Amino acid sequence: xxxxxxxxxxxxxxxxxxLGHAYExxxxxxxxxxxxxxxxxxxxxxxxxxxxxxxxxxxxxxxVATQQFVDETAAEFVQLAQLLNLSNNDFIRTTEPxxxxxxxxxxxxxxxxxxxxxxxxxxxxxxxxxxxLQEKDRQPDGSWPEIFGEVVEITESNYFxxxxxxxxxxxxxxxxxxxxxxxAHRRKSLLEFLNExxxxxxxxxxxxxxxxxxxLPFDENYVTxxxxxxxxxxxxxxxxxxxxxxxxxxxxxxxxxxxHGIYWPxxxxxxxxxxxxxxxxxxxxxxxxxxxxKSTGNYVDPVAFTQQxxxxxxxxxxxREMTVGMDADFxxxxxxxxxxxxxxxxxxxxxxxxLNMTTRFAAGVVPAAEVTEEPERELQALWPKTRDEFMxxxxxxxxxxxxxxxxxxITATNAxxxxxxxxxxxxxxxPAGQAQLRTTLATIAEALRLGSALLWPAMPATVDKxxxxxxxxxxxxxxxxxxxxNRLSGAKLGAVDILFPKPAxxxxx
RNA sequence: GCCAGAGUAGCUCAGUGGUAGAGCAGGGGACUCAUAAGCCCUUGGUCGGCAGUUCAAUCCUGCCCUCUGGCACCA
Numbered sequence: 001x002x003x004x005x006x007x008x009x010x011x012x013x014x015x016x017x018x019l020g021h022a023y024e025x026x027x028x029x030x031x032x033x034x035x036x037x038x039x040x041x042x043x044x045x046x047x048x049x050x051x052x053x054x055x056x057x058x059x060x061x062x063x064v065a066t067q068q069f070v071d072e073t074a075a076e077f078v079q080l081a082q083l084l085n086l087s088n089n090d091f092i093r094t095t096e097p098x099x100x101x102x103x104x105x106x107x108x109x110x111x112x113x114x115x116x117x118x119x120x121x122x123x124x125x126x127x128x129x130x131x132x133l134q135e136k137d138r139q140p141d142g143s144w145p146e147i148f149g150e151v152v153e154i155t156e157s158n159y160f161x162x163x164x165x166x167x168x169x170x171x172x173x174x175x176x177x178x179x180x181x182x183x184a185h186r187r188k189s190l191l192e193f194l195n196e197x198x199x200x201x202x203x204x205x206x207x208x209x210x211x212x213x214x215x216l217p218f219d220e221n222y223v224t225x226x227x228x229x230x231x232x233x234x235x236x237x238x239x240x241x242x243x244x245x246x247x248x249x250x251x252x253x254x255x256x257x258x259x260h261g262i263y264w265p266x267x268x269x270x271x272x273x274x275x276x277x278x279x280x281x282x283x284x285x286x287x288x289x290x291x292x293x294k295s296t297g298n299y300v301d302p303v304a305f306t307q308q309x310x311x312x313x314x315x316x317x318x319x320r321e322m323t324v325g326m327d328a329d330f331x332x333x334x335x336x337x338x339x340x341x342x343x344x345x346x347x348x349x350x351x352x353x354x355l356n357m358t359t360r361f362a363a364g365v366v367p368a369a370e371v372t373e374e375p376e377r378e379l380q381a382l383w384p385k386t387r388d389e390f391m392x393x394x395x396x397x398x399x400x401x402x403x404x405x406x407x408x409x410i411t412a413t414n415a416x417x418x419x420x421x422x423x424x425x426x427x428x429x430x431p432a433g434q435a436q437l438r439t440t441l442a443t444i445a446e447a448l449r450l451g452s453a454l455l456w457p458a459m460p461a462t463v464d465k466x467x468x469x470x471x472x473x474x475x476x477x478x479x480x481x482x483x484x485x486n487r488l489s490g491a492k493l494g495a496v497d498i499l500f501p502k503p504a505x506x507x508x509x
Numbered sequence: 510g511c512c513a514g515a516g517u518a519g520c521u522c523a524g525u526g527g528u529a530g531a532g533c534a535g536g537g538g539a540c541u542c543a544u545a546a547g548c549c550c551u552u553g554g555u556c557g558g559c560a561g562u563u564c565a566a567u568c569c570u571g572c573c574c575u576c577u578g579g580c581a582c583c584a
Contacts, residue, residue, distance in 0.1 A: 008584085009584060014583090023584070024584045183514095185513060185514070188513075189512065189580095193580090226582095227582065252584035253578080253579080254582085255582075257579085257580090257581070259582060263582095283514095283584095284584070286577095321521080323522085326514075326515080327514090327515095327578075329521090334520090334521075337520090337532095337533060340544095341532080342533095345546055346546090348546090349543055349544055349547065350543085350546095350547085351543095352543050353542050353543035353544095353547080354542090354543090356542055360542070400522080404532070407532085408531085408532090411548095414546095414547055415547085417543095417547075418540080418547070421541090423541065498544060502546095
């Protein structure tokens, strides 16, 4: 069985999850479930990034122990994963011993190898912000902004990783592997960035400035810089499982350069490990057409929103609305449009009328199809076309179009019902009419079984509910499930609650 | 400023070197199994602008305009 390993970025537990976090996890989950449906042995990793100065500061500001602070915030992300029905195989936290050990081993290895050296770093330091400043932080007149307080030039000793010496290798790797970054234009911008010489990466922080981190194994007076620590999670989680390298590291566009596009492949290469096979870089969500911002209230709480509606509706919307790699806009109005027209009216209603008619006209048992005439031929011909296009689009991460295609098949099934008008056939006592009626009911049920199977990665719980109504087991994989046939003949259909109930009032509230 | 992306029907987006497409919204109609859902028909665009290549460009090339994002650590 082909194995497939993908990861999400691990979330920094300095604040609560927002819509972007939810999206990335759902996107990765849809990919993971798609690959499982295709018969692959998938390992899906997500987790939290828990070290660093901001976290230490936030914990102090809140007056709680740092460990307690990260435990509490990490719990929110674990809950989000559960709420979104993610199929992750593991959830790694960078404060776990299993991770810390891998980081320390990696640092020691690089140190022994001579890829890490100690040097003096000179710069302007703001004690109030506890950070080094850069020239771009200066105001036009050369002074430092008030928020930094007193700024002094200091010299500090730190450890540096020889990033620059691997720059030629990275450039070669990017040129030789066009699929290393998706979408393609991100690879170009990465190469652009590499036109300039890299600086070596400072990978330590003195303990008297920052103690919330992983101590350097070769100098306990320092802790590890948070990015160096965090990136290794993708490896530390599966080191013992032998699953490295990842097929995809799924990340947001903001952390491609320099973290995932430069630090990460070079770190791995220096350690003698292969880089990930590819980085999948997604875009950002705006809210109501504007940048999301908690302070202005232009914000959607993914937890509250999901609970208010329905997990699968949320998952469907996120994947249906955004083109992977591009930005998209989230608004309650647009959500409602998709929810009503595609989920409730098209899919949900098809499920409902199928079960109703089978109950009413065939005592709840799916009949065998007996005739194949123009309406059947048309729908049956559309199926393999839909399925094949859906697969190709999914493989290319074009989920927004793939889902539209699947929905078009659902629409075609609704149209088929109108052509056959089973409610009229039910009043036709002739043998031919009755045969057409039985055929119609069989055809609808089969089309629903097939069409819904495509929707499983995006809406697993919903699809399994539909399948339960069709007396089918939960879907395990697509193999053998996507060919038109008559396996539902004789199936005693069960009841299914309204899948996507309409909101009480359609006006926005 | 530099780099990248986007610019196609009211909205969200597909798409192709050869007389422009879908969904939603809008208009009309027939039906009733169904979540007043679904189905059929339909209004609507000089495919950002200019020039070029070509028998032919929305799709190729060049220039320009507008919007968005990034420019070193926030998905």
